[in-house]
Amino acid sequence: MAQRIPATVVTGFLGAGKTSLIRHMIENSRGRRLAFLINEFGDLGIDRELLLGCGIEGCDEEDVVELANGCICCTVADDFLPAIEAILARPEPPEHILIETSGLALPKPLVKAFSWPEVRARVTVDGVITVVDAAALAAGQFAEDEAAVQAQREADPALDHENPLEEVFEDQLSCADMVVLNKTDLLAADAMEALSADLAAKLRAGVRTVRASNAAVDPAVLLGLGAAAESDLDARPSHHDDVGDDHDHDDFESFSMRLPAIEDVGALERRIGAAVAAHDILRIKGFLDRPDAERREVIQGVGPRLQRYFDRAWRTDEARRSEIVVIGRTGLDRAAIEATIRGEEEASAAAE
Structure with missing residues (x-):
């Protein structure tokens, strides 16, 4: 039997x-032939554009497939499987698939x-x-x-303390073969040690943290884990094991x-900071047109933290524009x- 192509699933919260x-x-792939499946929450295609805007050899249009018709775990049959089959049908299939x-x-x-027959014979989940x-x-x-939550529940059984964000986060941890603790430069050493110890207690036996x-991690650490996760599902508990594969995203909108x-x-x-402070916004991401710059500027935010950087030059065949996606809990006052x-509120206040 031909050797199966390894696939790595990259998950994590907004x-x-x-x-x-x-x-x-991609930057450190050392010539390895990669394919990418990108699943977004939001309608602007930011993550795919961020990869295509990297300007790195080996990251071409046909190698980055975007699934934007809904959450990938809810549209497996309609979106994910056809996309995987299309990648496998290429004259020169990839050496590794990143999802x-x-x-x-x-x-x-x-x-x-x-585990579906049409996929299992040719692809394995490396990790x-x-x-x-x-x-x-x-x-x-x-x-x-x-x-503490259990104590609150026992004190007031009429309250429901289940938090969908917590369930998603815990499911992502329990399915992991490796956890990347990112943005550690924002924490003091003692806080980092305490966090690492607390997180380690929540992980399955043998799962390591980096x-x-x-997010600068050597691909040699992340790829080649050989987990064959599709054959190890029972060891990866989920809050949704007893209720089927569907879960509800009505708690979020964009x-x-x-x-x-x-x-x-x-x-x-x-x-943007004022909007985040006043509304239940989880994530901001998009592109900015800076008139004095030849390159497109990326803007990303998680809570009150914002990051900006220039990625690629504006193409001659595209209209320069500024556009962002706002993601938050359902009920956002758009x-x-x-x-x-x-800045309409500032303009109104200045006019009064």
């Missing part, structure tokens, strides 16, 4: 650094799809890599004191907004958020 991790793998899930995806249903935002976790986001800044060319990027950052980010 803004943890999954796309940065994959970009680093970036959306920040809301449960990894186990996706791993289970590799599931879960990327964790160490700074967010240290601040108490997506981490919970289980004993610390990183800017929208995109177009902005004019950005003259004062500092003012835009302040307005009109108010857009007004804040556009």
Whole structure:
């Protein structure tokens, strides 16, 4: 039987650094022929553009497939399987497949799809890599004191303390073959040690953690794990094992907004910060048109933390534009958020 192509599933919560991790793998692929499946939550195609904008040899249009019709773990039959089959049908199939899930995806249903006969014969899950935002976790986001929650539940049985974010995060950890603790440069050494110890207690036996800044991890550490995860599903518990593969994303929503060319990027950052502080926004990501710059600027935010950098030059065949995606919990006041980010509230206040 021909050797199966290894596939690595990269999972992790919104803004943890999954796309940065994959970009680093591309930059250090050493000529290895890779293919990429990118699953986004939002309608702008930011993550695919971030990979294509890297300008790295071996990262071409046909190698980056975007699945944008919904969460990959909910659309396995409709989107994922046809995409994998198309990659395998190429005259020169890849040596390794990298799959970036959306920040809301449960990894186990996706791993289970590799057991389908048309896929299992040719592909194996080399490993599931879960990327964790160490700074967010240290601040108490997506981490919970289980004993305290249980005490609250017992004190008031009428309350439901289940948090979908917690369930997604815990499922991503329990399915991992390796955990990348990213953004460790934002934590002091003692906080980092405490966080590592706490996280290690939540992982399956044998699962290791790797610390990183800017998601810079040598691909030799992440690829070639040989986990064959599709044959090891029972060892990867999920909150959703008893309720089938479907899960509900109604707790989240996203929208995109177009902005004019950005003259004062500092003012835009302040307005985005004000919107994040006033609304339940989890993630901001997009591109900016800076009139004095020949290159497109990427802007990304997780909570109040924003990052900007120039990636590639604007092409002659594309219209320069500024556009961002806002992702948050259901019930976002889109009109108010857009007004804040556009500066309409500031203009109104100045006119009074």
